[in-house]
Structures are given as C-alpha cells and as structure tokens.
Amino acid sequence: MWQTVQNDLNKQGVNVRINFRAISATSYDSVLQTAMNGGAGPDIFYDRAGEGTMKYAAAKLAAPLDGSVDTSTISKTALAAAQYQGKTYGVPFAVQTMELYYNTKLLSDNGVAVPQTWQQLMSAMGQLKSKGVTPMYAMGVQQWLLALQIDAIGASTLDDATAQSITAKQANYATPQFVNTLASFQQLAPYLEQNWQAVGSAGNEQETQFALGKAAFIIDGGFDTATINQVDPALKYGQMLVPSPDGKQAREDWYTDGDISLNANIKSSAEAAAAKKVVAFTATKAFGDAFTQIAGEISPIQGVQVPSSYPLSVQAAQWYQTQSVNPVFGIRSPMDTPPVSPTDIKTKSATTDQGIFTAEQNVAVPLLENKITPQQAAAQIDSQLAWYFGKK
Structure with a gap:
C-alpha cells in the first residue's frame, strides 16, 4: 500500500x-x-x-x-x-461494516433455508443444533467483537428515532428497544460452540472455524473475510444483514x-x-x-x-x-468518546469514564452466561455512561 x-x-x-x-x-x-x-x-x-x-x-x-x-x-x-x-x-x-455470514453448504445439506427474520434465524440454529451442527461460532476472549455483534443486532432492532433520541440524550440505554437488542444478543447463547468463553486467544478462531465448516453462522466484519478466504478460497458462503424481528428493517452497522x-x-x-x-x-x-x-x-x-x-x-x-444506521450509536460514536484532557494520553487510566463500546464489552459475556438480565445490562451501561447523560 x-x-x-x-x-x-x-x-x-x-x-x-x-x-x-x-x-x-x-x-x-x-x-x-x-x-x-x-x-x-x-x-x-x-x-x-x-x-x-x-x-x-x-x-x-x-x-x-x-x-x-x-x-x-x-x-x-x-x-x-x-x-x-x-x-x-x-x-x-x-469504513468497517458488520454482517451475518452463513455457510451455504451447511445450510443446504441440513435442509435449512437462509433466515429472513430474527425468529427464523433462531429456528434455523435450533434445527442445526438438533443435527449435531454448531450453529454459530463466537470468541469469548475477544470481547470487542462481542460488543460489535451487539451493535450489529442493534442496527436492525433500533429505529432511527430511538437511536437519535439516545444520541440527543432524550433517552438512555434502558429504552425498551435497546433492552430488546441485548435480549436478542443473549438468545445466541444456546447456539454457540462449546467452551466459547475460552476461545479467542489467537484472535482469528471465529473466522478460521467458519472457513473450515465448523459452524454455520458468524456475526463478523468485512475486515475478517480476508482470513476466511485465505483459509479456504473455495468456501461457498454468503452474507446478509442481521435480520430484524419483522424482516423488513434490517440495516447495516458501520464505523470509522x-x-x-x-x-x-x-x-x-x-x-x-x-x-x-x-x-x-x-x-x-x-x-x-x-x-x-x-x-x-x-x-x-x-x-x-x-x-x-x-x-x-x-x-x-x-x-x-x-441501509446503514444513522447516526452511528456504538463504537466511534459520540457516546464512545468521553471528554479528554491533555494528560489523558500520558497515562493508561487517566479517567474512569467509559464509552459505550467498553460498556458493551463489560456486559457481553455475563449476558451470554445468563448471569445478568438484559434490563440489568442496560442499567449497567447507563451507569457507566453517566458522563454522557449528564448524571455526574
């Protein structure tokens, strides 16, 4: 380059x-x-x-x-x-984008249609699991990617008005639509690979295992397709936006x-x-x-x-x-940039303020382990973003 x-x-x-x-x-x-x-x-x-x-x-x-x-x-x-x-x-x-990738052969071989709604996705993964196929791969160690997966789901579950109301501080993350986003993310838990919490030390296991046909779905970014293609250049796979509940407002999450x-x-x-x-x-x-x-x-x-x-x-x-989200409500968004000072770059912990992306990472694994509810996760996120909502 x-x-x-x-x-x-x-x-x-x-x-x-x-x-x-x-x-x-x-x-x-x-x-x-x-x-x-x-x-x-x-x-x-x-x-x-x-x-x-x-x-x-x-x-x-x-x-x-x-x-x-x-x-x-x-x-x-x-x-x-x-x-x-x-x-x-x-x-x-x-510009990085997040999509839902699927192995066309695994779906076809098991008589599973490409899902068009969130409920169809849940049903498809249930069918695959019943046939001994790992429905979805994830990396519990790489919590940043789990947070991006929350955002990818949120792109199709939050409407513009709700996203803008959060950005404008007229609403917070306890809004029902965002709680539903967290609930949808939590619904993935039964369909992940065994021992997913310990996966991700190399940082590329998700793409590698998907490329090897070890899982039918992954929620990932376009930045990882190069790894998939390198592992198996002949792999037949497709991509779609994370489906919305009604199948009509699926949208793309993106960030700089x-x-x-x-x-x-x-x-x-x-x-x-x-x-x-x-x-x-x-x-x-x-x-x-x-x-x-x-x-x-x-x-x-x-x-x-x-x-x-x-x-x-x-x-x-x-x-x-x-079909992209406007405005961006996750990583790199206004909610992800706490106020900075000239001394912040001099230390690694100059401020206790956290952005939305860090807050999402903090709740991702506990949600998938069913240790907290979506409502509790939303409340925790709100607490960590008190600087943004003017509660400090």
Whole structure:
C-alpha cells in the first residue's frame, strides 16, 4: 500500500521515501503511545478514530490538518471521528461494516433455508443444533467483537428515532428497544460452540472455524473475510444483514476504523513538509482507489468503488449507502468518546469514564452466561455512561 503511495507521489514530482513499520495489533497502542510521549514517534501514524484521535489532539501530539489537507470528499459522518474541538486531526481510511455470514453448504445439506427474520434465524440454529451442527461460532476472549455483534443486532432492532433520541440524550440505554437488542444478543447463547468463553486467544478462531465448516453462522466484519478466504478460497458462503424481528428493517452497522494522522512535533522541517504531502495524498480518490483495490474494504472517500473482485465488499458498500444506521450509536460514536484532557494520553487510566463500546464489552459475556438480565445490562451501561447523560 505505502509503496504504491510513494510511487504515485514520485510520479507527481514529489520526492519522498516512505519507511513503513508494522507493529503487532495487540501491542500497537502502547508502542505508539510510548514513542509519541517520548518524542520519538513516527512522522505519520495510524490512529484509532474517536477517543484515540482526540487524546493525541488534546495532548498536541497530532497536528491539525485544516488548511493543508483537503478532506471535502470524505463522508462528514466518517470525518467526525477524526475531529476534536472543531478541527480535523486525521484522514479516515476505512469504513468497517458488520454482517451475518452463513455457510451455504451447511445450510443446504441440513435442509435449512437462509433466515429472513430474527425468529427464523433462531429456528434455523435450533434445527442445526438438533443435527449435531454448531450453529454459530463466537470468541469469548475477544470481547470487542462481542460488543460489535451487539451493535450489529442493534442496527436492525433500533429505529432511527430511538437511536437519535439516545444520541440527543432524550433517552438512555434502558429504552425498551435497546433492552430488546441485548435480549436478542443473549438468545445466541444456546447456539454457540462449546467452551466459547475460552476461545479467542489467537484472535482469528471465529473466522478460521467458519472457513473450515465448523459452524454455520458468524456475526463478523468485512475486515475478517480476508482470513476466511485465505483459509479456504473455495468456501461457498454468503452474507446478509442481521435480520430484524419483522424482516423488513434490517440495516447495516458501520464505523470509522481509524485515521491517518500527522505528528505535530517533527524535528526536521523538510521531513515535516514531506509528511504533510503524504497525508494530503491519503485524502484523495487516488489513495482511496489504491486502498480498496488492495484491502478490499470500503473507503470513506466519495467516488471510490470497491472492485468486483471483492463481491461481498461490493454488497456491503451498497448497504452502507442505502441501509446503514444513522447516526452511528456504538463504537466511534459520540457516546464512545468521553471528554479528554491533555494528560489523558500520558497515562493508561487517566479517567474512569467509559464509552459505550467498553460498556458493551463489560456486559457481553455475563449476558451470554445468563448471569445478568438484559434490563440489568442496560442499567449497567447507563451507569457507566453517566458522563454522557449528564448524571455526574
């Protein structure tokens, strides 16, 4: 990807050499934070959208891009996750979507039709379980993915009015529709693989086992289809939006994955100028085209089309344009970005405030283990989001 960026810029007469360093995903945040705090951070860095971007911006470690980078072709909703106090501090590079994936052969071999409603999904998984087939795979260790699964269900169970009322603080997460979302998530418990609580240490077991035909369904993101395809390129599987109770309002949950930010403290003026040109290029259609052709994911840059060689992503992009949740109510949303201060990035626990995504992670496993009720989970989420609803 970055070799392509370098080549394109060189062709435009921009003499720049990009040195890309990859860091393990599990240690990336801490490695980046340590480097940035110590003044040894990279000129350009991938940042978590939302709270992550805001912390680096508040600490004046990320440079504002307004006036030097044209972000006018980027979706305003996606761009909002890279902004702080009215300024833009990053260029969003990907839109991630959540879908329900199903193994067409397993369903066909067991006489199970592709479900169109939530109740049909429950019935289908019941039929599969009765025939000795694991209906759905999940990873209890990877609670972040469980929280995304709650959001994916919520996209089809919360209507716009309810989602907007929560965003506007006119309602909280104890609203009946969100409680029903948690109840639907809890209904998955009988259909998960044995010992699901201990699964996920490698982080890819869900996609791997699905690709190996060990489960009929998974709720996952388009970002994991690459793993599925790598494990079994010949696997016949399809995707659908998580079905709604009536089968009519199924919608797609999405979020801005991250953004590309500029270090505010680059010592060399020549390096700083070159880095600014690279970041500016990441906001262009040329970059978006290169990104989606290589990654097969959705770009937030207007006019970028997912190549036909990624048919599932093409379909997800269509849903994103026509059937996505508005506004985003989960990860990277306003409810997921507690107020930050310049000192937050200096420590790992500068604040006790939690966003909705963390709050959902806290209740996901207890819900599936039937240790708490959906009503109790909603009350716990509300308590952890007291900062947002003005109850503190």
